[in-house]
Amino acid sequence: MKTKINMTEWGKQEMSSPKRIAIPIMTHPGIELCGCTVRQAVTNGEIHADAICRLNERYPAAASTAIMDLTVEAEAFGANIFFSENEVPSVVGRLLSNQADVEALEVPSLDCGRVNEYLKANRIAASTITDKPVFGGCIGPFSLAGRLYDMSELMMAIYIEPDTIRLLLDKCTAFITEYVRAMKATGINGVIVAEPAAGLVSNEDCSAFSSAYVKKIVSEVQDDDFMVVLHNCGNMGHCTAAMVETGAAGLHFGNQTDMVAAAEETPSDILIMGNIDPVAVMKMATPEKEKEETLSLLRKMEKWSNFILSTGCDTPPEVPFGNIDAFYAALEEYNADK
Numbered sequence: 347m348k349t350k351i352n353m354t355e356w357g358k359q360e361m362s363s364p365k366r367i368a369i370p371i372m373t374h375p376g377i378e379l380c381g382c383t384v385r386q387a388v389t390n391g392e393i394h395a396d397a398i399c400r401l402n403e404r405y406p407a408a409a410s411t412a413i414m415d416l417t418v419e420a421e422a423f424g425a426n427i428f429f430s431e432n433e434v435p436s437v438v439g440r441l442l443s444n445q446a447d448v449e450a451l452e453v454p455s456l457d458c459g460r461v462n463e464y465l466k467a468n469r470i471a472a473s474t475i476t477d478k479p480v481f482g483g484c485i486g487p488f489s490l491a492g493r494l495y496d497m498s499e500l501m502m503a504i505y506i507e508p509d510t511i512r513l514l515l516d517k518c519t520a521f522i523t524e525y526v527r528a529m530k531a532t533g534i535n536g537v538i539v540a541e542p543a544a545g546l547v548s549n550e551d552c553s554a555f556s557s558a559y560v561k562k563i564v565s566e567v568q569d570d571d572f573m574v575v576l577h578n579c580g581n582m583g584h585c586t587a588a589m590v591e592t593g594a595a596g597l598h599f600g601n602q603t604d605m606v607a608a609a610e611e612t613p614s615d616i617l618i619m620g621n622i623d624p625v626a627v628m629k630m631a632t633p634e635k636e637k638e639e640t641l642s643l644l645r646k647m648e649k650w651s652n653f654i655l656s657t658g659c660d661t662p663p664e665v666p667f668g669n670i671d672a673f674y675a676a677l678e679e680y681n682a683d684k
Contacts (some may be wrong), residue, residue, distance in 0.1 A: 348590075350481055350571055351478075351535050351571070351572060351678045352570050352571060353479065353535055353536060353570060353572060353573040354384055354570045354573075354574065355376050355483075355570075356479060356535075356573075357573065357595060357596070359629055360408070360527050360617070360654065361614075361615075361617070361652050362367055362651070363383035363519075363683065364684040365684045366406035366644055366653065366654070366680060366681060366684075367652055367654055367675050367682070368406075368407055368408060368597040368655040368656065368657070368673070368674065369407055369408050369409045369481075369619060369655075369656050370407060370622075370655075370656050370657040371393075371411050371414055371598070371624075371656060371657050371659060371660045371661065372401065372407075372411070372412040372657060372660070372661040372665070372667065373387075373398060373412065373414075373528060373578075373661075373669070374397075374413075374661055374662060374663045374664075375401060375659065375661070375662070375665055375667065375670060375673065376396075376398055376399075376400045376496075376621065377393075377397040377663070378663070379397070379400040379404065380396050380397050380400055381394075382397070383431045383432055383661055384430075384431065384432050384433060384434060385429050385430065385431050385432070385435075388413060388415050388429070388434070388435055388460070389429070389460060390463060391462070391463035391464065391465070391466030391467040391469075391470065392466065392467075392470065392541060392592055392632065394412070394413060394463070394464070394466075394467035395466070395467040395468075395470035395471045395474070395536065396536055397413075398410050398411070398412060398467070398468065398471045398475070398480070399454075399470075399471060399474050399475060400512060402475050402478075402653065405596055405670060405674060406647075406674060407478075408478060408479075408654070409479040409480065409481055409519040409535075409536075410436075410471060410478065410479070410480045410481070411466070411474065411477050411480075411481045411482045411538060412467060412468060412471070412480075412481065412482045412536070413434075413467075413483065413660070413681075414483050414540055414577075414659070415434060415435060415464075415483070415487060415662035416434075416493070416542075417434075417436065417437055417493070418459060418464055418484075418485070418487050418539055419461075419462040419484065419490050419518075419521060420437050420441075420459060420485070420490060420493040420494055420655040421458075421459035421460060421520065422454045422456075422458040422459040422460075422461055423441065423451065423454055423458075423490075423494055423521070424454070424495060425439075425441045425493060426438040426439050426441075428646070432663050432664075433663065434660075434662075437493045440494075440495070440496045440499070440505055440632055440669060441494045441495075442494050442495045442514070443495075443499075445551035446509075448495075448510050448513050448514045448517075449513065451514070451517055453520050453521050454518050454521060454548045455522060456528055461525065463530075464482070464573060465528055465532055467531065468480070468482045468529050468532040468533075468534045469532040469533065471534070472532055472533035472534045472535075472606075473533060475503070477624075479534075479535035479536060479573070480533075480535055480536075480538045480574075481533045481534065481535065481536045481537060481538050481575065482524055482526075482529040482532075482534045482536070482538070483537060483539075483540060483541070484522055484526055484529070484537055484539055484540070485521045485522070485540055485541070486522070486537075486540060486541025486542075486543075486544065486560055486576070486578075487515050487517065487518040487522060487541075487556065487557040487559040487560065487563075488500075488518075488519075488543050488544045488552075488557060488559070489541050489542055489543040489544065489560065490518040490522065490539060491511065491514045491515055491518050492543045493611030494514065494518075495511075495514060496626060497543060497546070499517060499645030500543075501522065501546065501547065504547070504551060508555050511555065512555075514557065515559050516557060516559075518559070519559045519562055519563060522563055523562070523563050523567065524538075524560075525621045526539075526563060526567045527566070527567060529625075530572050535571070535572060535573065536573035536574065536575060536595075536596075537567070537572075537573075537575070537592070538573055538575045538576075538577050538598060539560060539574060539575070539576050539577065539594070540577045540579075541560060541577065541578050541580075542577070542578060542579045542580040543556075543580060543602070543658075544556035544578055544580060544581075544585065544588070544611050545578050545579065545580020545581040545582065545584075545585060545600075546580050546607065547585075548584070548585070549584055549585040549587055549588045549660070550588075552585040552589075553585075553591055555590040555600050556588065557588045557589065557591045557592045558591075560576060561592045561593055562591040562596070563621065564592055564593045564594050565593065568593070568594070568595060573594060573595045573596060573677075574592075574594040574596070575594060575595070575596065575597070575598050576589055576592055576596070576597050576618065576620040577593040577598035577599075577600075577619070577659070577660045578597075578598075578599070579598070579599070579600025579601070579602070579658055580600065580602075581599060581600065581602070581603055582602050582603065583602075583603050583604055583608065583658075584610050585611065586599075586603070586607075586611040587611060590611065590612055590613065590616065592639055595616065595617060596616065596617035596618070596619060596654075597612060597617070597618050597619070597621035598618075598619040598620060598656060599618065599619065599621045599658070600620065600621060600658040600659055601620070601621045601622065601623040601624070601626075601658030601659070603620065603621055603623055603658075604652070605618070605620050605643065605646065605647055606646060606647070608620070609652075609653065610670065612652070614650075614651070615652070615654055616652060617652050617654055618650065618652055618653050618654070618658040619653075619654040620656050620657075620658055621643070621656065621657070622636075622639060622640055622643060622655075622656070622658060623639075623657075623658055623663060624657045624658055624659050624660065624661045624665075625662060627639050627663055627666055627669075628657060628661050628665050628669055628670075628673070629661070629664065629665045629666070629669070631669065632669075633666070633668045633669055633671065633672035634672070634675055636642065636669040636672040636676075637672040637673070637675055637676045637679075638676075640655070640672070640673050640676035640677065641676045641680060644657065644676065644677070644680040645661060645680070655677060676684050
């Protein structure tokens with residue numbers, strides 16, 4: 347049985363230690379350890395959980411994370427999803443085209459699509475990994491709206507038809523809130539809310555059309571036992587202030603963000619996570635380069651006790667295990683004299 351973890355105290359404890367911890371968003375190597383395909387893992391909760399657990403057995407992450415799949419919620423609303431064997435799923439086409447479509451859109455039940463398979467993965471992982479936090483994952487409201495309405499059309503519509511988009515965001519937020527409540531009931535300790543599309547707009551628009559809605563989710567689900575981490579890999583540094591507004595206990599930054607600048611804009615009681623490039627470094631670099639980049643980031647962030655080493659986004663399939671080893675070797679070397 348999983349012991350309840352007070353996530354507020356967990357965060358304070360990590361910030362009070364001179365040693366750094368790592369929480370990479372990294373599930374695909376676990377899928378490969380299972381000998382399964384990405385398609386199997388994103389459609390079968392038991393395989394998904396097995397991937398999380400196998401990765402936990404192999405590497406010393408301070409918390410375990412679920413697959414960052416940004417199609418689960420869109421599929422529940424009725425969007426068409428393309429599945430390939432070894433790539434993450436993607437949304438095909440456009441579900442909504444106008445105000446009438448948005449008005450007619452029903453907020454789906456949690457029995458739609460693959461939602462229950464993801465809840466099953468969370469439940470199994472939470473009951474198996476009992477000595478550290480387990481984070482589920484979901485999409486953010488603005489990014490979900492973009493997958494339903496078409497991202498380019500959405501970015502124009504926030505100026506031309508803002509009331510239509512606000513209605514859509516209300517429906518997206520209602521569904522995500524219920525989904526995260528159900529995740530929380532599985533016994534996991536937090537959720538990483540992926541809102542990359544919010545980085546495509548200005549800080550002001552990010553605040554109005556993303557953060558205001560994420561804040562509603564945070565207010566409903568975050569407490570001492572459950573932490574919300576907001577991920578925005580679209581943020582180039584221009585909308586960190588809007589991310590802070592959400593009240594999320596943790597902020598996760600992509601590799602395009604200057605982590606020092608992000609740290610300077612973030613209150614010291616909020617965890618900041620990032621941001622080793624998941625493709626150029628984790629997948630494509632040599633182990634030597636991987637270690638060098640990781641050590642460089644750790645040293646650069648030395649003065650910020652709220653910093654947690656992570657990847658800039660979910661690592662893609664086929665990241666070399668030698669590079670993952672180098673990532674953790676850099677962390678071990680950095681901590682050796684702390």
